[in-house]
Amino acid sequence: MSTEPSSEINQDMNSDSSANDSIFESLDKDSMDAETPEQIVDLLEQQVAEFRDRELKAQAELENFRKRLLRDTEQQLKYAIVPFVRDLLEVVDNLNRATDSATAGSSDSLVSGVKLVQSQLTTVLGKYDCRPIVSVGQTFNPYHHQAISQMPSPEHAAGMVMHETSVGYILHDRVIRPSMVIVSTGPAT
Numbered sequence: 001m002s003t004e005p006s007s008e009i010n011q012d013m014n015s016d017s018s019a020n021d022s023i024f025e026s027l028d029k030d031s032m033d034a035e036t037p038e039q040i041v042d043l044l045e046q047q048v049a050e051f052r053d054r055e056l057k058a059q060a061e062l063e064n065f066r067k068r069l070l071r072d073t074e075q076q077l078k079y080a081i082v083p084f085v086r087d088l089l090e091v092v093d094n095l096n097r098a099t100d101s102a103t104a105g106s107s108d109s110l111v112s113g114v115k116l117v118q119s120q121l122t123t124v125l126g127k128y129d130c131r132p133i134v135s136v137g138q139t140f141n142p143y144h145h146q147a148i149s150q151m152p153s154p155e156h157a158a159g160m161v162m163h164e165t166s167v168g169y170i171l172h173d174r175v176i177r178p179s180m181v182i183v184s185t186g187p188a189t
Contacts, residue, residue, distance in 0.1 A: 133168035135179040158186035
């Protein structure tokens with residue numbers, strides 16, 4: 001028969017008794033100053049109130065930790081698909097370019113096939129709450145747009161996006177890729 005379990009119990013009992021001893025030592029020191037049993041009761045009530053306060057603070061801290069951990073986990077899960085979406089955006093860009101070049105050559109079947117695939121990809125992205133950023137005609141927004149050039153334009157006021165070279169996308173509420181845009185400097189002077 002092994003004596004290990006009983007030694008663990010003895011260690012636990014020793015650690016509990018040492019904690020209790022320190023409480024009683026502080027009680028003995030304080031109770032020496034007290035003259036009546038009512039003062040001892042008051043002192044004990046104060047200590048009980050302190051321990052309750054500590055317990056409530058520890059419980060509140062634990063609850064805050066749990067909430068923070070849950071919130072961080074939700075954020076990680078929400079944006080776990082970001083690399084996948086970034087990869088798909090390159091496919092969408094290539095389909096947009098193919099559609100633009102095929103339209104110039106006027107091969108109707110190629111254009112309709114590529115547009116079908118483009119539509120399917122856009123639907124898939126929308127299913128995961130990935131939306132294109134509307135840019136042309138909008139005021140330049142550094143959070144949504146990346147300016148690659150500025151040009152004068154009689155049709156657009158200064159600071160307005162006049163041309164979009166690459167569509168930007170938002171996943172939920174986060175910009176995955178900003179729109180690459182040309183910003184108007186206003187009419188040429």
